[in-house]
Amino acid sequence: MTTEKAAPQTETKEFQAEVKKMLDIVIHSLYTEKEIFLRELISNSADALEKFRHQSVMEQEVFDSNLPLEITIEFDEKASTLTISDSGIGMDRGELEANLGTIAHSGSKTFFSKLSEADRKEVNLIGQFGVGFYAAFMVAKKVSVRSRSYRLDDMGHEWVSDGNGTFTIAACPGLNRGTSIVLELADEAKEYASEQTIRRIIKQYSNFVPFPIKLKGEAVNTVQAIWALGKSEIKEEAYTEFYKFIANAYDEPLTRLHFSADAPLAIKSLLFIPKENFESLGFGRMEPGVSLYCQRVLIEQHSKTILPEWLRFLRGVIDSEDLPLNISRQALQDSALVAKINKVVTKRVLKFLGELAKSEPEKYTEFWKNFGMFLKEGVISDFAYREEAAKLLRFESSKTAGGVFTSLAEYVARMPEGQKEIFYINGPNREAIENGPYIEAFKKRNLEVIYTLEPIDDFAMSHLSLFDEKKLVSADRGDLDLPETPISTEADKEKEESEAMPAPDSVALTTWMKEVLGHQVKEVIASKRLTGSPAMVVNSDGFVTSSMERIMRASGQMGQGLQQFGGKNLEINTSHPLIKGLAALKDKEAEVAGNIVEQIFDNAMIQAGLMVEPRNMVARSYRILERLVGKQGKMEA
Numbered sequence: 001m002t003t004e005k006a007a008p009q010t011e012t013k014e015f016q017a018e019v020k021k022m023l024d025i026v027i028h029s030l031y032t033e034k035e036i037f038l039r040e041l042i043s044n045s046a047d048a049l050e051k052f053r054h055q056s057v058m059e060q061e062v063f064d065s066n067l068p069l070e071i072t073i074e075f076d077e078k079a080s081t082l083t084i085s086d087s088g089i090g091m092d093r094g095e096l097e098a099n100l101g102t103i104a105h106s107g108s109k110t111f112f113s114k115l116s117e118a119d120r121k122e123v124n125l126i127g128q129f130g131v132g133f134y135a136a137f138m139v140a141k142k143v144s145v146r147s148r149s150y151r152l153d154d155m156g157h158e159w160v161s162d163g164n165g166t167f168t169i170a171a172c173p174g175l176n177r178g179t180s181i182v183l184e185l186a187d188e189a190k191e192y193a194s195e196q197t198i199r200r201i202i203k204q205y206s207n208f209v210p211f212p213i214k215l216k217g218e219a220v221n222t223v224q225a226i227w228a229l230g231k232s233e234i235k236e237e238a239y240t241e242f243y244k245f246i247a248n249a250y251d252e253p254l255t256r257l258h259f260s261a262d263a264p265l266a267i268k269s270l271l272f273i274p275k276e277n278f279e280s281l282g283f284g285r286m287e288p289g290v291s292l293y294c295q296r297v298l299i300e301q302h303s304k305t306i307l308p309e310w311l312r313f314l315r316g317v318i319d320s321e322d323l324p325l326n327i328s329r330q331a332l333q334d335s336a337l338v339a340k341i342n343k344v345v346t347k348r349v350l351k352f353l354g355e356l357a358k359s360e361p362e363k364y365t366e367f368w369k370n371f372g373m374f375l376k377e378g379v380i381s382d383f384a385y386r387e388e389a390a391k392l393l394r395f396e397s398s399k400t401a402g403g404v405f406t407s408l409a410e411y412v413a414r415m416p417e418g419q420k421e422i423f424y425i426n427g428p429n430r431e432a433i434e435n436g437p438y439i440e441a442f443k444k445r446n447l448e449v450i451y452t453l454e455p456i457d458d459f460a461m462s463h464l465s466l467f468d469e470k471k472l473v474s475a476d477r478g479d480l481d482l483p484e485t486p487i488s489t490e491a492d493k494e495k496e497e498s499e500a501m502p503a504p505d506s507v508a509l510t511t512w513m514k515e516v517l518g519h520q521v522k523e524v525i526a527s528k529r530l531t532g533s534p535a536m537v538v539n540s541d542g543f544v545t546s547s548m549e550r551i552m553r554a555s556g557q558m559g560q561g562l563q564q565f566g567g568k569n570l571e572i573n574t575s576h577p578l579i580k581g582l583a584a585l586k587d588k589e590a591e592v593a594g595n596i597v598e599q600i601f602d603n604a605m606i607q608a609g610l611m612v613e614p615r616n617m618v619a620r621s622y623r624i625l626e627r628l629v630g631k632q633g634k635m636e637a
């Protein structure tokens with residue numbers, strides 16, 4: 001007649017003591033992220049489907065072999081019920097009792113063992129270890145589980161409980177293979193019987209579950225978890241489509257990194273670099289865009305801890321099956337495992353960028369222009385990756401054409417024998433630097449200087465401080481130690497000889513200039529470096545460059561006193577006609593000469609990119625001009 005065994009009557013059973021305790025906590029806790037119950041139940045369904053798939057390959061005959069493998073969500077807003085069904089492996093009577101009446105599985109076991117240790121900080125623990133199936137009781141006042149095993153001899157049963165100590169099991173004929181979980185929602189959880197809410201929760205947490213999750217006959221999860229596939233299985237368009245989905249983007253990504261690792265951790269990851277950097281376009285600080293998954297189920301969206309902050313421009317997915325599925329945000333922050341994943345992936349990203357620079361230099365340049373600022377931020381803020389990130393830095397230099405970049409390694413490779421340091425100078429653009437005073441001494445010695453054109457650059461250089469064991473030195477330092485000038489050419493000699501006026505007595509001149517400038521400078525020095533410009537301002541403190549000083553002042557991190565960081569020196573070029581003329585003028589017309597000194601200093605400050613109080617300067621320059629015009633007038637009269 002029938003292969004089904006005779007069914008015992010409805011039986012009422014007690015939960016195992018540990019389950020009782022746990023249910024008590026689940027039901028009475030104030031755990032806020034109640035919506036994860038749906039993620040838990042869907043994950044259980046997906047597991048059951050996976051197990052069925054496995055069994056159906058191994059066994060000759062299974063019950064309901066033609067049912068499609070899927071998960072169905074139904075709801076009844078009026079009755080406040082929510083039903084999650086699957087055509088998975090199902091449970092027979094014994095399994096219902098053992099699986100849902102005792103704590104047998106690892107997640108809840110850990111939960112339970114931690115429970116006694118942790119002075120019952122229940123709220124956190126729910127998130128930390130998850131409660132799997134029991135999460136249903138966070139939102140339901142009554143839960144019915146109807147299940148029929150894939151085995152031919154099962155007849156189907158219903159398990160029912162209100163979570164208060166006991167459950168019943170009774171025969172339930174007429175079921176298809178699989179499990180249906182009916183939740184009678186508690187009054188305060190009625191919102192979960194609404195299409196919109198259900199759709200949102202599925203999309204958020206369970207979008208990549210590898211079986212269709214159907215709501216009103218349609219699958220809600222339509223995008224495949226392609227990161228879990230082999231690269232050869234994925235078409236280019238599928239990558240692009242996935243990127244658009246995960247990054248909420250309309251265009252294609254600049255490039256991607258798809259990799260998996262087995263040791264030390266099992267990681268599958270698919271990361272994208274977008275084309276545009278909206279942060280640099282002024283849209284405000286970018287939020288991190290990489291989400292953390294465990295076997296295709298979301299653990300944390302746009303995680304702040306899974307990668308360093310300076311990699312916040314990446315979009316994509318990191319999936320590790322080593323993560324406990326139910327880890328909470330709180331626990332993620334102090335999880336050693338997350339720190340390990342972070343390290344593995346960060347290293348991989350840096351390696352990838354290094355390879356990109358070699359294999360596709362043009363693409364790397366495009367990346368650098370848009371996202372270089374983040375690597376600089378990494379160099380400044382993240383000691384652990386400073387050296388690796390430094391290899392990825394790119395700059396213009398005196399040996400590159402405009403808009404062309406060099407790496408620090410390439411700079412080092414070009415260094416002539418005898419050069420021990422790497423030099424850089426900040427300026428608003430190439431032209432300003434090349435027409436300014438700082439570059440002169442380097443040009444003369446044929447030494448390459450890196451141009452740091454962004455305000456953040458000097459901070460990166462000063463935090464890095466060494467590259468390939470060579471010191472990074474700003475060219476506006478006062479104590480620069482440059483190699484001797486190479487023997488001057490015939491042309492140079494001729495030029496020197498033709499400059500008939502003798503060099504002034506520099507001690508008298510500098511002493512007098514220091515008197516005029518007062519506390520504005522620490523010292524006035526006859527320069528060994530300047531050739532074309534009359535003067536320049538240098539920092540006697542070796543650490544803070546003028547560019548850094550400008551930013552610190554603007555952000556209020558530095559008082560008005562120049563002395564704070566060791567102060568400035570004014571270097572003058574004693575062979576420049578202006579300085580020579582000044583030396584002569586100071587004894588004849590001290591007041592005008594004084595005005596000119598002030599003006600030279602202000603000009604040098606402007607060339608250093610440091611602001612000068614414009615009112616005084618303008619008034620003074622008018623006085624100087626007036627005198628010039630007056631003199632001309634007299635001469636003509």
Ligand code: ADP
Pocket residue numbers: 044045048086088089090091099100105106107108131132133134178179
């Ligand atoms: P976990 O999933 O972590 O093992 P749960 O408390 O969520 O813990 O579930 C306990 C057990 O109940 C599962 O291990 C599984 O054997 C069984 N189970 C739960 N849901 C289903 C389902 N939809 N289909 C088949 N078995 C299930």
